[in-house]
Every structure is written in C-alpha cells, then in structure tokens.
Amino acid sequence: MKVSHSADLPIITLPNSALTGVQLTNDKDYAKFTSYEARIPAETTVALRSPDSEQSVHIYYCISGKGKCVEAGGQNQREVCPDIVVALSSDVTYELTVSAEGGMRLFVVYYPDAQVVYRSLAVVRSLSEVVGNDRDIDWGKGHSRRYLIKQDGFPLGIHNTWVYPKTSSRLGYMNHIEGVYYIAGKTTYQWQDTSGEWIQATTKTDGENGTNYLMNMHDCHVLQNHDKDAYCICIFDPVLTGKENHKLTEDGFSGF
Numbered sequence: 001m002k003v004s005h006s007a008d009l010p011i012i013t014l015p016n017s018a019l020t021g022v023q024l025t026n027d028k029d030y031a032k033f034t035s036y037e038a039r040i041p042a043e044t045t046v047a048l049r050s051p052d053s054e055q056s057v058h059i060y061y062c063i064s065g066k067g068k069c070v071e072a073g074g075q076n077q078r079e080v081c082p083d084i085v086v087a088l089s090s091d092v093t094y095e096l097t098v099s100a101e102g103g104m105r106l107f108v109v110y111y112p113d114a115q116v117v118y119r120s121l122a123v124v125r126s127l128s129e130v131v132g133n134d135r136d137i138d139w140g141k142g143h144s145r146r147y148l149i150k151q152d153g154f155p156l157g158i159h160n161t162w163v164y165p166k167t168s169s170r171l172g173y174m175n176h177i178e179g180v181y182y183i184a185g186k187t188t189y190q191w192q193d194t195s196g197e198w199i200q201a202t203t204k205t206d207g208e209n210g211t212n213y214l215m216n217m218h219d220c221h222v223l224q225n226h227d228k229d230a231y232c233i234c235i236f237d238p239v240l241t242g243k244e245n246h247k248l249t250e251d252g253f254s255g256f
Contacts, residue, residue: 001189001191001213001214001215001216001217001219001221002025002029002030002212002213002214002216003189003201003211003212003213003214004024004025004211004212005203005204005209005210005211005212006022006024006037006209006210006211006212007204007206007208007209009022009023009024010022011039014036014038014051014108015034015051015052015053015054015056015110016047016048016049016050016051016052016058017052018046018047018049019036019038019040019046019106019108020038020039021036021037021038021039021106021108022036022037023035023036024036024037024179024181024212024214025179025212025214025216029214029216030177030179030214030216032111032112032177032237033109033110033111033112033156033179033235033237034109034110035107035108035109035110035179035181035212035214035235036107036108036109036110037063037105037106037107037108037181037210038060038105038106038108039103039104039105039106040065040096040098040103040104040106041098041103042098042099042100042101042102042103043098043099043100044097044098045095045096045097045098046095046096046098047072047093047094047095047096048060048069048086048088048093048094048095048096049088049093049094050090050091050093050110051110054112054114055090055091055112055113055114055116056090056110056111056112056113057087057088057089057090057110057111057113057118057121057154057155057156058087058088058090058108058109058110058111059085059086059087059088059108059109059111059148059154059156059158060085060086060087060106060107060108061083061084061085061106061107061158061160061233062080062081062082062083062084062085062086062104062105062106063082063105063106063107063183063210063233064082064104064105064207065080065081065082065098065099065101065102065103065104065105066079066080066081066098066099066101066102066104067079067080067081067096067097067098067099067104068080068096068097068099069086069094069095069096069097069124070094070095071092071093071094071095071122072093072094072095078124080096080104080124083126083127083160084124084125084126084127085123085124085125085126085147085148085158086123086124087121087122087123087124087125087147087148087152087154087158088121088122088123089113089116089118089119089120089121089122089154090113090116090118091116091119091120092120092121092122094122105208107181107183107233109156109158109235111155111156111237113155118153118154118155121152121153121154123147123148123152123154125147125148127145127160130145130146130147130160131143131145134242135147135149135242137244137245138245139245139246139248140169140246140248141163141164141167141169141225141248142161142162142163142164142167143161143162144159144160144161144162144234145159145160145161145162146159146240146242147159147160148239149239149240149241149242150239150240150241150242151242152239154239155237155238155239156235156236156237156238156239157234157235157236157237157238157239157240158233158234158235158236159233159234159236160231160232160233160234161180161231161232161233161234162229162230162231163185163187163223163225163229163230163231163232164225164229165185165225165226165227165228165229165230166225166226166227167224167225168222168223168224168225169222169223169246169248169254170220170221170222170223170248170249170250170251170252170253170254171220171221171222171223171246171253171254171255172215172218172219172220172221172253172254172255173215173218173236173255173256174218174255175255175256176236176237176238176240176255176256177214177215177216177218177236177237178214178215178234178235178236178237179212179213179214179215179234179235180212180213180232180233180234180235181210181211181212181232181233182203182205182210182211182212182213182230182231182232183205183210183231183232183233184205184229184230184231185203185205185225185226185228185229185230185231186202186203186205186225186226186227186228186230187202187203187223187224187225187226187230188200188201188202188203188223188224188226189201189202189213189221189222189223189224190221190222190224191219191220191221191222192219192220201213203230220253221253240256244256
C-alpha cells in the first residue's frame with residue numbers, strides 16, 4: 001500500500017505541461033496508471049490532453065470549482081462542476097475554461113497507451129446521471145457510483161464512493177488494482193506490511209487537500225470510517241463490468 005497526502009506534496013508541472021498540481025502516485029508505485037491533483041486558477045483556459053511525451057488515456061474528476069469544456073474545434077460546450085467526470089482517449093483533446101468565481105481542483109489519471117488501442121473515446125458524465133440506476137451499487141456500507149464501466153470502452157473504471165459513518169469494512173481486491181482519493185470525511189486504513197505487521201494511516205482532508213491510498217500489492221485492508229459520511233474517487237484497473245458487489249463478513253476480506 002502506498003499512502004500520500006496532497007497537503008504534504010510539492011507543486012509540480014504535470015505530464016501535460018498545461019497543468020500544475022501534485023503527484024499522488026507514480027509509475028514506480030504502479031506501472032499502469034499515475035494520478036495527480038491539478039489546481040487551475042480562475043479565468044484560465046487549459047487543454048485537457050494526453051501527456052507531452054507519451055500517448056495516454058486521460059481522465060478528470062472535478063473536485064471543486066466551475067467551468068465549461070468543449071472538444072477542441074467543437075461547439076458543444078458542457079458544464080464542469082463538482083462530481084463531473086471527463087474521460088478521453090489519447091487522440092481526443094478538450095479545452096477547459098474555469099469560471100471567474102474561483103479556481104478548480106481536478107483529480108487526474110493517465111493510463112499509457114503507446115499503441116493507441118483506445119480511439120475516439122469521450123465521456124462527460126455527471127453524478128446525477130449515475131445515481132439511482134444500475135451504475136449505483138449499494139455495497140453494504142455505502143454506495144459505489146460507477147462513471148466508467150466496461151461497456152464505456154475505457155481500460156480503467158472511475159467511481160464516486162460514499163462510505164457510511166461509523167462503519168468498518170474488510171476489503172481486498174485480488175483481480176484489480178485499486179486507488180482511492182479521499183476528498184471528504186475522515187477514515188483510517190489498516191493493512192499488513194511486507195513483514196506482516198499491521199500499520200495504519202488516517203486521511204487528511206479539507207477544502208483544499210485529500211489523501212490517496214493505492215493498493216498496489218492487492219493489499220487486504222480494513223476501512224474504518226469515523227463519525228461522518230466519507231467520499232472518495234476510486235480507480236479500478238482493469239475496469240469493472242459494473243455488476244460486481246461485496247459480500248462483507250466479519251473475518252474474511254471481500255473483493256472481486
């Protein structure tokens with residue numbers, strides 16, 4: 001398990017040099033995707049595109065702020081506000097203009113695609129389009145709201161996960177690598193390190209920062225939520241079909 005708190009990280013230029021922010025995971029942590037939080041000032045227009053030096057699927061989750069996006073050269077603008085996902089294949093670029101009301105925080109994921117296997121893919125999807133239908137999965141101690149599932153054509157899944165307060169869940173994914181970026185609430189993760197010792201880390205979330213947990217070793221873990229609802233952005237590699245769900249128990253670890 002790799003844990004990072006955005007408040008502790010330096011500001012850098014992202015692989016798409018139009019963006020600056022912090023790096024949450026790198027290719028040494030896990031080779032198949034990297035993740036960041038970008039911070040974009042008010043009244044700024046930036047290109048949402050593949051990194052400068054390699055072709056990648058690129059996915060964005062708006063944490064805070066407002067703006068509009070449009071495919072480069074296109075006319076059909078879409079609103080971007082909290083809990084909107086913009087997912088693009090490497091050959092697609094959108095322009096994002098942040099409103100004058102304030103800056104924007106974007107969770108960003110890059111999935112290298114050197115052979116450009118994924119082409120002409122573009123999804124802009126709001127949380128309201130996911131809640132209350134078959135993409136909204138009650139997993140027993142919260143809800144998994146799945147923006148991208150296998151039928152969308154992307155290699156990764158991205159979800160908004162709601163965790164009920166005062167709950168404890170034993171989880172472990174043997175067939176997927178999961179990354180979670182907490183944007184609200186207070187949770188504690190417990191897991192065993194390579195020596196077998198149990199260790200733990202608690203989130204540091206506020207209006208400007210979050211905490212990322214990457215289960216890069218398929219780490220079985222105990223998720224303990226504190227006194228309030230918690231919300232995180234989840235990445236699954238490979239993408240889920242959309243029907244997967246947990247069977248929570250008091251002794252084993254539930255996963256899929």
